Amino acid sequence: MRPIDWIVLFASLVSIVSYGLFRSRGSNTVDRYLLAGKSMPWYAMALSIMATQASAITFISTTGQSYTDGMRFVQAYFGLPIAMVVICATVVPIFHRTRVYTAYEYLEKRFDSKTRTLASVIFLCQRGLSAGLTIYAPAIVLSIILGWPERLTTFFMGAVVVSYTVLGGIKAVTWSDVQQMCVIFLGLIVALVTVIVLLPGNVSFSDAVYLAGAAGRLNAVTTHFDWNDRFNLWSGLIGSTFLFLSYFGCDQSQVQRYLTGRSVTESRLSLLFNAVAKIPMQFFILFIGAMVFVFYLFIQPPMLFQHAELSRIESAAAYPALAEEYQRAFDARRESALALAAAHHQGDSAAERSRVQEYRAADRRVDDVRARASVLVGQTGGEKGFRDTNYIFLSFVTRYLPAGLVGLVIAVIFAATMSASSGEINSLATVSVVDLYKRHFRRGQSDHHYLMASRWATLFWGVYAVAFAGWGKKLGSLIVAVNVVGSLFYGSLLGCFVVALGFRRVGGTAVFWGMLAGEAAVFWAFFGTGMSYLWYNALGCGVVVATALAITYLSPAGASATPASRPAQ
Amino acid sequence: MPQPEGTWRRVYAGVLLYLVAVIVLFYFFTRAYR
Known part of the structure; x- marks a missing residue:
């Protein structure tokens, strides 16, 4: 980071926060603080929805993923347009008509208080776990790549987020998100153009x-079916549809974005904008990773992109031989890449086919040496199962991007962290106050009382997120497990809403037990099978619906227990 | 605490048609460069 980078970084952050606070003036009632007085235009909600979903890990990890595994992760977004259409046609008009502050408030109108409370607690567990991670994950990467003190980075990011979220409420969050997405788009475009410009002179963009593509990094669609394979066309179309139905339809951190819309139409447009824009955006990010891979075909990359772990293995007895082998493998891959590009230009298809085989074999040898270096990390006292995917993109940025642009990319990481974190903190506070505090502890208080409660709840969740992130180091590899655990709760929430909207005879008790059964089924799949996480939501949802229907229609007691007396549709 | 409309069907069909077009485009992109 050079002086111009610091100027770019701080100018971006100051403009984002000050604009957000400027636009949030007058957030002095609960309605304005939590729902912006239902005054937001569709484009602000659309960018806020996009910014809340795009955390820093989206950029750090996704680019690294396409570097190592290709672009097939883009398939995980194929279900998003389907989910958005379903949500626009079903829950958006219902949420607007019933004038709820949270998605779970609707569940009491449809079922009963205990179903609403269970859904709220599930949300608080799931989103509360990930709130700390949202800040911790980029802080650890920035601290390793840039040498920044980890706790100071965590504290600084957390303090900025908490300040504007507490002071300005959802208006500050939304308008800051709009600014943050502008910084993110600019940073991504600059990063891709820079990678392409930095390619050697004898390698064109088409080369x-x-x-x-020849190295398998442009595998945007894979059509084979495998339960245990995370990303293919089928897990993308079916599994991720359920994931996004859960995320955008039942997760308050997203629902609250489009509840601020001034009409059903504005809310729908904000979701449909994401339905159209999100897949190309992910494709773009993954394509940057693929171009970084090509850049490193000709410029030798470090054996491991995480230099602290690379320093650790340099003292191992096996390292010199490994380094020598890595040098040979890299040289062979570079030569075979140049030979393949030349054969491709000449149009000699027979020569091209044999060159492709050589090139792929050379690439596998480089991957093999890197894999053995990762194993060596574990053998020399480092993390077992170490992978450096999250360090590839930022390592490239800090080494090769010109002054000023490094600051811009770091600003992208900060912006993504803050936008995702502010949405989480804001929604956690809303559910805490509306669904628990006001519902169960202090009913019938003044609007000012609940406004102050909302501010204090926002501050509490912000401090909690920073504290959790500060302790992240002590949790070690558990932190990764926590990230996975976050995706274990969605299926039950989705099943509950599917029953609420689709099965009018099912009552609160049946769906309450259905949610617990769905949760048990997902935990069984997580601990007892190798099933890809994209299928958890479909499984959990299916078990909730089946259990609730079985209790309703097979058990005389279940059928009569708290029936849907007020469908609210 | 106080309380706080071409056609949509055509819009939804357009979004789903867009998804099909994107998948087909990506499929041929993958085949062209593998």
Whole structure:
């Protein structure tokens, strides 16, 4: 980071926060503080929805993923347009008509208080776990790549987020998100253009795309079916539809974005904008990773992109031989890449086919040496199962991007962290106050009382997130497990809403037990099978619906227990 | 605490058609460069 980078970084952050606070003037009632007085235009909600979903890990990890595994992760977004259409046609008009502050408030109108409370607690557990991670994950990467003190980075990011979220409420969050998405778009475009410009003079853009494809890095669609394979066309179309139905339809951190819309139409447009824009955006981010891969075909990358772990293995007895082998493997891959590009230009298809085989074999040898270096990390006292995927993109940025642009990319990481974190903190506070505090502890108080409670709850969740992030180091590899655990709760919430909207005879008790059964089924799949996480939501949802229907229609007691007396539709 | 409309069907069909077009485009993109 050079002086110009610091100027770019701080100018971005100051403009984002000050604009958000400026636009949030007058957030002095609960309605304005939590729902912006239902005054937001569709484009602000659309960018806020996008910014809340795009955390820093989206950029750090996704680019690294396409570097190592290709672009097939884009398939995980194929279900998003389907989910958005379903949500626009079903829950958006219902949430607007019933004038709820939270998605779970609707469940009491449809079922009963205990169902609403269970859904709220599930949300608080799930989103509360990930709130700390949202800040911790980028802080650890920034601290390793840039040498920044980890706790100071965590505290600084957390303090900025908490200040504007507490002071300005959802208006500050939304308008800051709009600014943050502008910084993110600008940073991504600059990063891709820079990667392409930095390619060696004898490698054109079309050569780069060809070489990335020949190495399997442009595998945007894979059509084979495998339960245990995370990303293929079928898990993308079916599994991720359920995931996004849960995320955008039942997760308050997203629902609250479009509840601020001034009409059903504005809310729908904000969701449909994401339905259209999100897949190309992910494709773009993954494509940056593929181009970084091509860049490193010709410029030797470090054996491991995490230099602290690389320093650790340099003292191992096996390292010199490994380094020598890595040098040979890299040289062979570079030569075979140049030979393949030349054969491609000449149009000699027979020579091209044999060159492709050589090139792929050379690439596998480089991957093999890197894999053995990762194993060596574990053998020399480092993390077992170490992977450096999250360090590839930022390592490239800090080494090769010109002054000023490094600051811009770091600003992108900060912006993504703050936008995701502020949405989480804001929604956690809303559910805490509306669904628990006001519902069960202090009823019938003044609007000012609940406004202050909302501010204090926002401060509490912000401090909690920073504290959790500060302790992240002590949790070690558990922190990764926590990230996975976050995705274990969605299926039950989705099943509850499916029953609420689709099965009018099912009552609160049946769906309450259905949610617990759905949760048990997902935990069984997580601990007892190798099933890809994209299928958990479909499984949990299916078990909730089946259990609730079985209790309603097979058990005389279940059928009569708290029936849907007020469908609210 | 106080309380706080071409056609949509055509819009939804357009979004789903867009998804099909994107998948087909990506499929041929993958085949062209593998």
